[in-house]
Amino acid sequence: MSSTGRSYYSRDEVAMVQGVWPVELLQDPRRQPRVLNTAGEFVKELLLGDHVEDFVVLPRGTELLDLSFQDSIPEDVRQCLHNCRSAHDFIARVLQRPEMLEKYRADVEYIDPNRQQRDILRKDKLNLSKRIREALRMAEAGEANPALLYVAEMRLQKETPHPIGGENVKTICRRDMKDVLGPLGQWTLYWDRYDEGFFAGGRCSGKGLHVDQVLWSNVGRNYQGYKLLAAWPRGQVSKEVAMEFYDVLFAPPLRPRELEALHKAAKVVLLRPGDVYMFSGGVAHTVICVSQEMCLGVYESFVNLNPFHVDHFLHTADLEGPFFLDSYSMSPRSFRETKDDCLDQLEDAAQHFEKGGLRRVLQETVPVAEAPPSWFQLQLRLLSDDDFLRTLQQHFARAVDLCAGDRYFRRHLLQKVRFASKACGGYGGDVPLRPGQPVDSSSSYSSDMSDVDEKPG
Structure with missing residues (x-):
C-alpha cells in the first residue's frame, strides 16, 4: 500500500x-x-x-x-x-x-x-x-x-x-x-x-x-x-x-x-x-x-x-434517524427484494462448506474459456493465504449474526447458512446483533438478546 x-x-x-x-x-x-x-x-x-x-x-x-x-x-x-x-x-x-x-x-x-x-x-x-x-x-x-x-x-x-x-x-x-x-x-x-x-x-x-x-x-x-x-x-x-x-x-x-x-x-x-x-x-x-x-x-x-459494511447496509430502510432521507430513501417493502438476493448469496457461500470449502471449490472450478488466466491465478494466490481465508470466514459469521438482527433475515435464514456461520466461529444467528450495535472485529458477542430490536420488514 x-x-x-x-x-x-x-x-x-x-x-x-x-x-x-x-x-x-x-x-x-x-x-x-x-x-x-x-x-x-x-x-x-x-x-x-x-x-x-x-x-x-x-x-x-x-x-x-x-x-x-x-x-x-x-x-x-x-x-x-x-x-x-x-x-x-x-x-x-x-x-x-x-x-x-x-x-x-x-x-x-x-x-x-x-x-x-x-x-x-x-x-x-x-x-x-x-x-x-x-x-x-x-x-x-x-x-x-x-x-x-x-x-x-x-x-x-x-x-x-x-x-x-x-x-x-x-x-x-x-x-x-x-x-x-x-x-x-x-x-x-x-x-x-x-x-x-x-x-x-x-x-x-x-x-x-x-x-x-x-x-x-x-x-x-x-x-x-x-x-x-x-x-x-x-x-x-x-x-x-x-x-x-x-x-x-x-x-x-x-x-x-x-x-x-x-x-x-x-x-x-x-x-x-x-x-x-x-x-x-x-x-x-x-x-x-x-x-x-x-x-x-x-x-x-x-x-x-x-x-461495518453489513451494519451500514442494514440501515437502508430506516424510517427515522441519520440514514433516513424522506422521499429519497428506499421503503422497507422494496428493500425486501434486495434482502432476498442477500439470502441467496449467503446460501451460495454456505454451499461451499458442503463441497469441502472454498479452496476445494476453486480447485474443482473449470475456468471459462473467455476468462484470462490472470483471474484464476489471482484467486489461487488469495486462497493460499491462511489469514485472508480466516478473516473472510470470520466476517461471514459476523455478517450472519448481524443480518439475524433484522426480523425478515432471521425468519428466512436457511439452516445450512446457520450451520456454516457456526463453523466459521459465529452464533449462526442464534445471538443476533442489531444494526447500530458495536461490530468491531475484536469485540465479543453479547449473549443478552433482551434489547434486540426488530426492524420493520
Missing part, C-alpha cells in the same frame, strides 16, 4: 481542476484516496476492508485486472464514442443506428435552471430514440446546455446471458469485477452486475449529489477522461448535505452554499484514466468530469462481509 501526499497530483492535473472546484480540497492529504499497488491488495480490500468513509484506488487497475475498455465494452458503443467530446455528440451518433436504439436503454440527463439534474422523458425509459430526440431538441432550443448532457445507466433493453458468468444480465459490459473474483464473489452479502451502469459525459457534466437508495458500495472503472468525485461522512453529515443539494450538480461557478458543502466532504478525489476504485455509495457523493476528453466509466454495486 502506498500513501498519498501533496505531490499525488501533477501540475497538469491540478490545473485541470482549477476553476471547477477549490484546488486546496484536492491537495488536502486528509481528503486524498488510499492508493493500492497490486490487484491482490485491491481484491483483499474489496472483500475484507472497511471503506465506508474512505476512497480506495488501484491505478492502472483496468490493465492489472484485465478489464480493458476494448474487452469490456461492446464494439458498437465504442465506435459511437470514438472522438466524441460530449454526451451530445454520442447520442447524436447513436440516433443514426436504429439497431442500437432497439438494443440499448439509457438515461439522458440535463441540468435545469435550479442546477438540479433531471431525466429527459423519464416515463419513456424504454424508448431511447424518443429520449435522444427530445434531448437534441432541448439543446437546439436552448432549454438544455448541450455540454452538460450526461448519459447515465446505459444498459441492454433485454436481459441476455453474460459471456463470462452465464447468468442473465442487462449490463453492456462483457467483463466485470465479479468475473475477476470467481467463486470468491459469492462471499459477499450482495453483488449487482445485472443492472450495472455505463456513464458518459463531457467536461463539467456529471452526476448530481445523491445517496444511493441502497446503502451499498460501488466498485468502478474509469476508462477515459478525468473526473472529480466528492464523498461526505456517513450518517448525519451526508443526510444534511443530501437534503439541501439532492441531484444538484456542483458545476462552476459554485454558489457559496455549495462551496461550504464541499468543504465538509471527507474525500475529494481526481480519478485518472485506467483507475479502478471503490467507495461507499451509501454516503452523499457527487461526480463531475474535468477533462477536455470525454469521461467514460462503469460501476458494479456490492456489499462485502465486513461487519
